[in-house]
Amino acid sequence: MNIYHMSYTQKFVGERMAMLSFKGCNFECIGCLRKRNECDIYAEERKYIDWNLDNILTELEELKPHRIYLGGYEPTLDPDLIMIIERITKLGAHIVLMTNGGRIDMEYAKDLKKTGVNEIIIGIKAFDAKKHLYYTKRSVKPVLTAIKNLVTLEDAYFRLQIETVLIPGINDPADIERLAIFISRIDPAIALFIEPWIPLEGVEFKEPEKRDLIDAVSGAMRHLYVVSYHPLYSEINEIRKTPRKAKFIEILPEQ
Numbered sequence: 001m002n003i004y005h006m007s008y009t010q011k012f013v014g015e016r017m018a019m020l021s022f023k024g025c026n027f028e029c030i031g032c033l034r035k036r037n038e039c040d041i042y043a044e045e046r047k048y049i050d051w052n053l054d055n056i057l058t059e060l061e062e063l064k065p066h067r068i069y070l071g072g073y074e075p076t077l078d079p080d081l082i083m084i085i086e087r088i089t090k091l092g093a094h095i096v097l098m099t100n101g102g103r104i105d106m107e108y109a110k111d112l113k114k115t116g117v118n119e120i121i122i123g124i125k126a127f128d129a130k131k132h133l134y135y136t137k138r139s140v141k142p143v144l145t146a147i148k149n150l151v152t153l154e155d156a157y158f159r160l161q162i163e164t165v166l167i168p169g170i171n172d173p174a175d176i177e178r179l180a181i182f183i184s185r186i187d188p189a190i191a192l193f194i195e196p197w198i199p200l201e202g203v204e205f206k207e208p209e210k211r212d213l214i215d216a217v218s219g220a221m222r223h224l225y226v227v228s229y230h231p232l233y234s235e236i237n238e239i240r241k242t243p244r245k246a247k248f249i250e251i252l253p254e255q
């Protein structure tokens with residue numbers, strides 16, 4: 001079992017949510033986001049348990065989560081993943097697998113669906129083949145094939161979402177629009193989430209400009225029905241420094 005960490009919250013936008021993190025990855029991304037922080041940056045408390053699957057499941061049974069994320073590094077490297085999913089499906093939660101998509105061939109995609117995964121989020125780091133190779137040291141082809149495979153299996157109980165990172169010089173707004181065109185040719189109803197690169201000391205890429213984020217979103221929206229995005233890291237820091245309630249102004253007809 002590759003699970004090395006678990007975090008949960010009783011209240012995440014109204015839901016009880018748990019995340020199981022798996023160690024090991026088949027990619028070697030420059031500035032791997034996971035390596036920066038292997039634990040939960042939002043956790044305020046820590047609890048220690050005897051680390052085995054039974055005890056992890058006991059924790060989950062107590063929480064009764066609505067949603068369980070399988071993520072961390074790359075869960076599909078775990079030879080026990082199917083067995084783990086089989087066991088957690090008994091909890092009746094919505095199971096989301098987060099993957100780089102590099103190891104999901106058709107057979108494995110069918111197994112994941114049959115075992116009880118409800119949603120797969122494929123994170124594609126760069127659409128351009130050369131830039132993907134440079135950034136991850138791996139080919140983008142298996143990732144694109146995984147997207148094509150998973151789409152054929154989609155139904156109301158098994159959904160696919162694509163995530164991509166806006167990285168200046170690696171995955172620019174024009175690359176993201178090309179990714180959106182690729183997805184739209186398969187199915188324009190597949191949702192795309194755009195995450196701006198978080199700057200990291202010693203790593204060559206800068207935080208994207210806000211206008212690039214907006215360009216990436218509006219370019220993708222020309223081709224897909226559902227496009228959403230995360231704010232810039234600097235914006236979030238700014239919001240955290242100045243917590244305040246949004247001010248709403250009501251306008252009514254004069255009496």
Ligand code: SF4
Binds near residue numbers: 025029074100
């Ligand atoms: S795919 Fe994710 S976990 Fe793997 S190296 Fe890249 S950023 Fe890190």
